[in-house]
Amino acid sequence: MVNSICFLGPIGSFSHQAATMITGEKELIPKGTITDVFNSINDKECHEGLVPIENSLEGPVNETLDNLFYKNLFINLEIEVPINLVLASKNDKFNIVYSHPHAIQECRDYIVRKSLDKVIPVESTSRAAELASVDPNAAAICSEMAARIYNLRILDRNIEDNVNITRFFLISRKETKEGNKSSLIFTVPHTSGSLYHVLGKFYEEKINLSMIYSRPLKSIPWRYYFYVEYEGNKNERLLEKLREVTTSLSFKGSYSKFLNNNSGF
Numbered sequence: 264m265v266n267s268i269c270f271l272g273p274i275g276s277f278s279h280q281a282a283t284m285i286t287g288e289k290e291l292i293p294k295g296t297i298t299d300v301f302n303s304i305n306d307k308e309c310h311e312g313l314v315p316i317e318n319s320l321e322g323p324v325n326e327t328l329d330n331l332f333y334k335n336l337f338i339n340l341e342i343e344v345p346i347n348l349v350l351a352s353k354n355d356k357f358n359i360v361y362s363h364p365h366a367i368q369e370c371r372d373y374i375v376r377k378s379l380d381k382v383i384p385v386e387s388t389s390r391a392a393e394l395a396s397v398d399p400n401a402a403a404i405c406s407e408m409a410a411r412i413y414n415l416r417i418l419d420r421n422i423e424d425n426v427n428i429t430r431f432f433l434i435s436r437k438e439t440k441e442g443n444k445s446s447l448i449f450t451v452p453h454t455s456g457s458l459y460h461v462l463g464k465f466y467e468e469k470i471n472l473s474m475i476y477s478r479p480l481k482s483i484p485w486r487y488y489f490y491v492e493y494e495g496n497k498n499e500r501l502l503e504k505l506r507e508v509t510t511s512l513s514f515k516g517s518y519s520k521f522l523n524n525n526s527g528f
Contacts, residue, residue, distance in 0.1 A: 266290065267308075268285075269303045269312045270294065272295065272389060276409065277429060280344060281313055284344075285340070292309055297314050297326040304434065314327045315430070318346070332478070336435065339434065340518050341520045343430055346369065347421055348422050348427070349410055351418060352402035360379050361384075361394045361401060361402070362404035363386070363387050364384040370424055373422040389406070391409075392413040396413035444473065444517065445498070445517040446518075449461065451508070452510055465501070467504065473493065475491050476491075
């Protein structure tokens, strides 16, 4: 296994862009899906993986959350990337637009305003650019980086509806216990007040939650797991208290935000 980082590809994706910020001497390996990134780390093909976790307009990335729940991997670093979308094509005239589902929603107003009727979701924005590069009747909503890589002409820039930022996680098999933020995943008994008792433990320890989100369990209909981010390092006293009021509890790592001296984030 080489010293490498897997990311959601193809090359030119926003995950690729985030990976280039931290790569150093590591090899970058594109993968077809977020699940493929997780599997590559589990199978020891890659040391680390770079996956999107949340967008400021569209919210959490469910595929990432589900893989964090079902796989024994940890979060080591957080990276924020401003998302500036472009419309790009080989030609001025096209009748199909490809993009990732999140990107489509992030520029919904633009799509309606420009009467782009046939918009097709694909695995990533860079995959959209790749498809548009071989289809003269297609355009892509993608990054400027992807448009350049796939030799597309940029027809319009900054088409996102509002300020648009995506958070990414660097994940690995290594647990980190120090950082500005930590993540947990847990389930609770299916009884009245269960979640209240969990949240009370954070209050008792004077720990601030920065995010809480629920996702359905695949095995039991209408039951859910909870993903939580809180401020601070791994806290053993908090974890001990949480074990008393949860049916399962998984610590997913402590981490800090990557600071890029060139870009200011």
